Amino acid sequence: MTNEKPCGYVAIVGRPNVGKSTLLNHLLGQKISITSRKPQTTRHRLLGIKTTENYQIVYVDTPGLHQDHHNAMNRYLNRTARSSLEGVNVILWLVEAPHFTPEDAYVLTTLSPLQTPTILVVNKVDKFTDKNLLLPYIQEVGSKREFKNIHPISALKDQNFTELEMSLVQLLPLGTLFYPEDQLTDRNERFLTAEFIREKLIRHLGAELPYRITVQIDSFQDAEKLISISATIWVERPGQKAIVIGKDGAMLKAVGQEARQDLEKLLGKHIFLQLWVKIKKGWSDDERALQQLGYFEGNR
Ligand SMILES: Nc1nc2c(ncn2[C@@H]2O[C@H](COP(=O)(O)OP(=O)(O)O)[C@@H](O)[C@H]2O)c(=O)[nH]1
Ligand SMILES: [Mg+2]
Known part of the structure; x- marks a missing residue:
């Protein structure tokens, strides 16, 4: 057998x-x-x-x-x-x-x-x-x-x-099994968090901007009942930063709320999510900048 x-x-x-x-x-x-x-x-x-x-x-x-x-x-x-x-x-x-x-x-x-x-x-x-x-x-x-x-x-x-x-x-x-039977993905929670935030940005923003955006998780603290997460959204120009933040911060708030709801479903805990928006010029067309932000294999 x-x-x-x-x-x-x-x-x-x-x-x-x-x-x-x-x-x-x-x-x-x-x-x-x-x-x-x-x-x-x-x-x-x-x-x-x-x-x-x-x-x-x-x-x-x-x-x-x-x-x-x-x-x-x-x-x-x-x-x-x-x-x-x-x-x-x-x-x-x-x-x-x-x-x-x-x-x-x-x-x-x-x-x-x-x-x-x-x-x-x-x-x-x-x-x-x-x-x-x-x-x-x-x-x-x-x-x-x-x-x-x-x-x-x-x-x-x-x-x-x-x-x-x-x-x-x-x-x-x-x-025989490659992965334990309860494992769902090879990616860790930080990675999935950054991706969920990026998804909400893509869905809320106009046609071009989302391609210019990436998300980096600065801290991820997992306590018994609450996960506290702080993340930076990188854009290329001040104008883009203003769009991502929205009028009186409304856009950023909506993105944060929706990402939080998805994360709570995935991780089964309450989430406290803080988002920051910062500027890094020309990142999406610069291989080195991509590499710094983790866009190369091995980033798992
Ligand atoms: N009507 C319909 N829409 C779908 C179906 N599968 C995916 N979509 C939509 O197609 C779009 C692209 O889906 P996505 O999974 O991101 O495509 P990917 O780029 O191939 O990964 C999304 O808006 C989906 O909701 C389907 O079976 N029926
Ligand atoms: Mg896809």
């Missing part, structure tokens, strides 16, 4: 905004990865670990692959997304009907040298009342690479997850 069961790594890949992080959170039943309508939301590789009696799947959430590599941030995101593909057992490739975009084609090119078994996931099918309209799309994309399976799903509405996970598990080797 051994206690070997299907255990393995599954990379979730796809163009920005197709629903990768949403899928990870919903498969786990707990939010660990931040999501928004804007590209560049996910900046780091993040593991989401799902352990049941019968299997352990280690999902790898990745930044979307960005076609435009003109700035340091996009180059970093692409490097992270590509290296996340190394050594995984299965690739889940997310697309969204009805269009196969140039960004999707770019992902396909990145996958083409890889022999890794791939499952095609057609996400956001909740947007289609007439599911027959999906068929031509599934046929079109389904012929672009060899797929072990094709699953139409809704990440947001938890639709068709059982079928998806069943076909995943069949592709995993038998082995």
